[in-house]
Amino acid sequence: MIQSVRADITTLAVDAIVNAANETLLGGGGVDGAIHRAAGPELLATCRRLGGCRTGEACITPGFRLAAKWVIHTVGPVWRGGKYHEPQLLESCYRNVFDIALQRRVRTIAFPAISTGVYGYPKDQAAQIALTAARAYENRFDLIILCSYSDQDKAIYDALLVSR
Numbered sequence: 001m002i003q004s005v006r007a008d009i010t011t012l013a014v015d016a017i018v019n020a021a022n023e024t025l026l027g028g029g030g031v032d033g034a035i036h037r038a039a040g041p042e043l044l045a046t047c048r049r050l051g052g053c054r055t056g057e058a059c060i061t062p063g064f065r066l067a068a069k070w071v072i073h074t075v076g077p078v079w080r081g082g083k084y085h086e087p088q089l090l091e092s093c094y095r096n097v098f099d100i101a102l103q104r105r106v107r108t109i110a111f112p113a114i115s116t117g118v119y120g121y122p123k124d125q126a127a128q129i130a131l132t133a134a135r136a137y138e139n140r141f142d143l144i145i146l147c148s149y150s151d152q153d154k155a156i157y158d159a160l161l162v163s164r
Ligand code: ADP
Pocket: 007, 008, 009, 010, 020, 021, 029, 030, 031, 032, 034, 076, 112, 113, 114, 115, 116, 117, 118, 119, 120, 147, 148, 149, 150, 153
């Protein structure tokens, strides 16, 4: 099942939450900052040992103080107009996160709207990519949450979900 939810992703009691990280994995603003604050300092220490992550790729850490057992970190593309492989890179984020989640036997997972904050990806286009990926993996999970941080952002997913 795919669900559109408006929430602070750090509060969700799912097996894994996804972090829209940057290539350093050393924390940042937005959802990344919120996840690091909620998970506690062990998360930063663990991320430091991973030594970074390339755009489009993903890696996993424990959730430490979060309700979620795991955090799967992925680095979305910075939007540069759409001619620099941004769609392929964003698709690759979702695919790589799902593949890592399957390896760890994750059954419930929540995604923020990767790249749609500071990285500037157009929200409608990003939501299409998120939903297409979620539908491709839907059968292999109990619950895939597409988590929005505002009612306006949630409305974008809701509109796409009804037009199935
Ligand atoms: P990026 O650098 O990938 O654009 P941001 O963190 O700036 O990442 O934004 C990604 C999305 O996460 C945005 O839609 C933003 O509104 C949302 N967001 C920010 N904080 C949270 C949070 N605590 N829970 C869920 N979503 C959040």
